[in-house]
Amino acid sequence: MDMLRITDLHKRFGDKEVLHGLNLTVPEHSIYGFIGKNGAGKTTAMKTVLGLLKADSGEIFVGGEKVVYGQTSANQYIGYLPDVPEFYPFMTAPEYLRFCGEITGMKKAERDARLKELLELVGLGDEKHRIKGFSRGMKQRLGIAQALLNSPKLLICDEPTSALDPVGRKEILDILLTVRQQTTVLFSTHILSDVERICTDVAFLNNGVVETQGKLSDIKTKYRSEEYLLETGNDADIRKLIQAFPEMKQIGANQLIFCESVRSAFDLLRFVSEQHIVLLKFERMEPTLESLFMEVTQK
Amino acid sequence: MRSLFAFIKKEFTEQFRSGRLIILGLLFVLFGIMNPAIAKLTPWLLETMADSLAESGMIITDVKVSALDSWVQFFKNMPMGLIAFVLLESSIFTKEYTSGTLVLSLTKGLERYKVVVSKALVLTVLWSLGYWLCFGITYGYTAYFWDNSIAQNLVLSVVCWWLFGMMVVALMVLFSTVAKSNTGVLLGTSGVVLASYLVGLLPKCSKYLPTFLTDGNSLIYGLVETKTYMPSLVIAVATGVICFAISIPIFNKKQL
Ligand SMILES: Nc1ncnc2c1ncn2[C@@H]1O[C@H](COP(=O)(O)OP(=O)(O)OP(=O)(O)O)[C@@H](O)[C@H]1O
Ligand SMILES: [Mg+2]
Numbered sequence: 119m120d121m122l123r124i125t126d127l128h129k130r131f132g133d134k135e136v137l138h139g140l141n142l143t144v145p146e147h148s149i150y151g152f153i154g155k156n157g158a159g160k161t162t163a164m165k166t167v168l169g170l171l172k173a174d175s176g177e178i179f180v181g182g183e184k185v186v187y188g189q190t191s192a193n194q195y196i197g198y199l200p201d202v203p204e205f206y207p208f209m210t211a212p213e214y215l216r217f218c219g220e221i222t223g224m225k226k227a228e229r230d231a232r233l234k235e236l237l238e239l240v241g242l243g244d245e246k247h248r249i250k251g252f253s254r255g256m257k258q259r260l261g262i263a264q265a266l267l268n269s270p271k272l273l274i275c276d277e278p279t280s281a282l283d284p285v286g287r288k289e290i291l292d293i294l295l296t297v298r299q300q301t302t303v304l305f306s307t308h309i310l311s312d313v314e315r316i317c318t319d320v321a322f323l324n325n326g327v328v329e330t331q332g333k334l335s336d337i338k339t340k341y342r343s344e345e346y347l348l349e350t351g352n353d354a355d356i357r358k359l360i361q362a363f364p365e366m367k368q369i370g371a372n373q374l375i376f377c378e379s380v381r382s383a384f385d386l387l388r389f390v391s392e393q394h395i396v397l398l399k400f401e402r403m404e405p406t407l408e409s410l411f412m413e414v415t416q417k
Numbered sequence: 418m419r420s421l422f423a424f425i426k427k428e429f430t431e432q433f434r435s436g437r438l439i440i441l442g443l444l445f446v447l448f449g450i451m452n453p454a455i456a457k458l459t460p461w462l463l464e465t466m467a468d469s470l471a472e473s474g475m476i477i478t479d480v481k482v483s484a485l486d487s488w489v490q491f492f493k494n495m496p497m498g499l500i501a502f503v504l505l506e507s508s509i510f511t512k513e514y515t516s517g518t519l520v521l522s523l524t525k526g527l528e529r530y531k532v533v534v535s536k537a538l539v540l541t542v543l544w545s546l547g548y549w550l551c552f553g554i555t556y557g558y559t560a561y562f563w564d565n566s567i568a569q570n571l572v573l574s575v576v577c578w579w580l581f582g583m584m585v586v587a588l589m590v591l592f593s594t595v596a597k598s599n600t601g602v603l604l605g606t607s608g609v610v611l612a613s614y615l616v617g618l619l620p621k622c623s624k625y626l627p628t629f630l631t632d633g634n635s636l637i638y639g640l641v642e643t644k645t646y647m648p649s650l651v652i653a654v655a656t657g658v659i660c661f662a663i664s665i666p667i668f669n670k671k672q673l
Contacts, residue, residue, distance in 0.1 A: 168524050170520060170523075170524070170672070170673055171672065172672065187670070188529065188669045188670045188671070189528060189529045189530075189669045191526070193523070193524050193525065193526045194525075194526035196524060197525075198520075198521070198524040200517065200520060200521070202517070203521065204516045204517040204518045204520075204521070205518060205521070206427065206431065206518055208430065208431055208434040208435060209427075209430070217423060217426075217427055218521070218522075218525060220419060220420065220422075220423030220426075221420040221423045221424060221522055221525055221526075221527045222420070222525050222526060222527075223419050223420055264521060268525065
């Protein structure tokens with residue numbers, strides 16, 4: 119089943135059309151990376167899903183329930199972590215989580231147990247001070263805790279790792295990985311290594327539409343380049359190869375890139391075996407997310 | 418229901434921890450003591466100034482003060498109490514808009530009307546507590562120094578003033594759901610009250626306007642019949658109820 123389905127979403131601010139026909143499908147139990155550059159409209163799309171912004175047209179379903187602007191009951195399935203989470207500064211972290219539990223109608227015993235467990239999970243177990251004095255990273259952690267409090271079916275995180283140090287970032291990513299069994303995670307980011315580390319699915323947002331979406335592995339296969347990396351032991355071989363295949367690019371002292379556009383890789387391999395060239399390495403290049411991102415956003 | 422109580426509890430905790438509860442309490446207590454005190458001190462003040470006043474041609478004869486003077490002070494000082502209350506509490510909604518704290522509660526499925534109800538309730542409780550505290554103190558001292566029974570229609574006059582305050586609270590709620598910042602709330606609320614006051618200067622309209630309720634002096638001196646207050650009373654209550662009722666659908670569609 120699809121946890122979230124967005125069809126043909128349009129949104130404009132004044133004369134600036136931020137989203138024009140966004141389609142997005144998030145399958146259950148996936149960790150969905152929502153990638154796009156600054157100002158692409160990630161936050162806008164997420165806020166529309168939460169009923170915080172009014173869509174100009176298009177439909178959104180969360181767990182089968184239609185989202186309407188304003189008071190929307192679809193919110194009860196969602197845990198949300200905004201890009202800059204803000205809490206009541208006069209409360210302490212446990213007080214705030216207790217308040218959240220109360221407004222969602224959790225039972226007291228269940229709430230207190232969950233509260234403790236979550237504070238431990240995000241590393242705020244011993245924090246006794248009021249939120250007023252929290253750092254951005256601490257707020258981000260508390261934000262994760264409050265988003266997970268009522269075991270949401272869909273967890274929406276807006277750039278959850280951008281305020282964190284490398285250790286904190288890894289911890290948050292680990293948390294997202296561990297909650298995957300119980301929930302579906304949609305998170306926006308422009309840190310591609312985070313995506314590579316935990317995502318099962320990705321969508322690239324560019325010019326107000328989703329350019330590419332699907333399983334990370336499928337996308338990588340689809341965008342698999344026709345390029346091969348070739349490495350040999352000595353310079354003489356390199357010269358020989360370049361003479362025979364002028365379309366090859368030299369990228370290192372002993373490394374060449376071969377592109378299968380003019381001649382096939384078999385021609386190259388035949389030449390290698392005829393000339394008794396010793397290969398140290400011959401591999402098909404895996405597309406990196408970075409190259410994918412560049413390719414998608416520069417179209 | 419539980420979520421409503423939780424939000425109300427949060428509101429009171431905030432009022433308390435931010436110190437606003439204490440400031441309001443002190444303010445209304447101070448006003449409560451000031452009203453009879455000023456009345457009590459008037460003869461003495463005039464006596465000390467008698468010489469300088471005599472030079473400028475004013476002759477002070479023996480001044481008698483009574484409970485009425487204390488209540489005149491009450492109605493004279495209460496606008497300041499109300500203004501202080503509005504200034505202190507004008508950001509009760511808008512602070513949450515600018516900081517973005519409401520977003521998290523609402524995206525957890527808290528119904529929006531509960532936010533409006535909680536905050537309106539807190540404002541009502543604070544205004545009523547402050548007002549009646551001030552009244553109680555003034556009443557006590559006045560009874561001690563003089564005799565409250567010479568003030569006619571005392572109950573009606575103070576209830577009218579309290580209801581006027583309640584209407585202002587409802588206006589605050591309405592403008593809080595419309596405006597984005599507390600400047601908007603202050604402008605809207607004071608604008609309506611000012612308009613009511615200005616239109617009330619026309620003799621024909623005056624008794625239909627909510628600001629008419631603030632004229633407690635005419636009541637305690639028995640200068641007007643009590644039924645003259647009926648139209649403005651009904652209009653103020655209706656305005657309050659309507660403001661509150663439409664603030665809920667407006668808030669339901671508000672962009673946060
Ligand atoms: N309330 C608003 N009024 C006017 N324009 C807005 C508003 N909110 C967003 N925008 C515009 O919409 C565009 C998309 O903004 P959005 O915040 O969705 O981007 P984003 O993908 O989240 O970027 P980032 O990676 O920086 O968080 C931006 O160009 C911004 O100027
Ligand atoms: Mg953003």
